[in-house]
Amino acid sequence: MAISRLGRELLIAPSILSADFLRLGEQVREAAEAGADLFHLDMMDGHFVPNLTFGPPVVEGLQKLTSLPLEAHLMVLRPEIYLEDLASARMHRVTVHAEATTHLHYVLGKIGSLGMKAGVAISPATPVGMVEDVLDMIDLVLVMTVNPGFGGQSFITHSLKKVESMRTLLDRAGAAHVRLEVDGGIKAGNISRVADCGADTFVMGSAIFGEKPCETVFGEIRRALTSER
Numbered sequence: 623m624a625i626s627r628l629g630r631e632l633l634i635a636p637s638i639l640s641a642d643f644l645r646l647g648e649q650v651r652e653a654a655e656a657g658a659d660l661f662h663l664d665m666m667d668g669h670f671v672p673n674l675t676f677g678p679p680v681v682e683g684l685q686k687l688t689s690l691p692l693e694a695h696l697m698v699l700r701p702e703i704y705l706e707d708l709a710s711a712r713m714h715r716v717t718v719h720a721e722a723t724t725h726l727h728y729v730l731g732k733i734g735s736l737g738m739k740a741g742v743a744i745s746p747a748t749p750v751g752m753v754e755d756v757l758d759m760i761d762l763v764l765v766m767t768v769n770p771g772f773g774g775q776s777f778i779t780h781s782l783k784k785v786e787s788m789r790t791l792l793d794r795a796g797a798a799h800v801r802l803e804v805d806g807g808i809k810a811g812n813i814s815r816v817a818d819c820g821a822d823t824f825v826m827g828s829a830i831f832g833e834k835p836c837e838t839v840f841g842e843i844r845r846a847l848t849s850e851r
């Protein structure tokens with residue numbers, strides 16, 4: 623998208639969870655041409671969240687469709703068991719939920735040792751401080767703005783305060799290398815408010831792969847983020 627605001631480069635990460643899987647190749651190409659910066663892959667195991675999606679073989683297929691970076695958002699218990707396969711599938715970044723492992727430091731170390739970037743996600747009821755002691759091991763924190771598990775949910779309004787608190791935590795820690803990503807219920811109509819709270823990376827599923835053509839949605843996002851406030 624190449625948009626910067628408040629001195630931050632803003633990135634849009636379409637979540638393929640909301641894509642039509644029968645037209646996945648076409649939809650990924652459309653989103654890339656419209657201005658996607660990376661693709662967000664929601665992997666769910668039916669245990670950490672009550673939904674099942676896909677695993678590393680789908681990533682291998684996606685690598686043939688786009689040269690944009692792919693990030694995995696693991697909504698799974700025991701994330702460590704999938705890491706070798708994700709590294710073989712050339713995943714750029716793997717984000718694990720702080721709530722899904724009892725040994726976050728170990729899992730992040732393993733992601734790094736396999737040559738991938740690491741991120742930490744926190745669900746709506748998890749405090750921002752969960753990431754404080756691992757900032758030097760990660761390049762992204764993901765503040766969930768819905769409860770994880772499904773696309774198409776409504777943005778939890780309290781998340782605005784939480785994004786602000788996470789921005790404050792990152793700035794105080796001098797963690798300029800860590801992106802602040804938000805995920806869940808992000809639309810052209812609220813993206814500007816969330817950006818003002820300090821988010822710089824926006825996962826969008828149903829908004830991008832909904833009824834409107836991708837190009838139209840990206841135009842709306844661009845206008846929302848560049849309009850005078």
Ligand SMILES: O=C(CO)[C@@H](O)[C@H](O)COP(=O)(O)O
Binds near residue numbers: 774
């Ligand atoms: O991680 C998730 C859901 O658990 C998200 O990535 C959703 O897929 C976002 O979808 P929308 O809320 O944008 O429709």
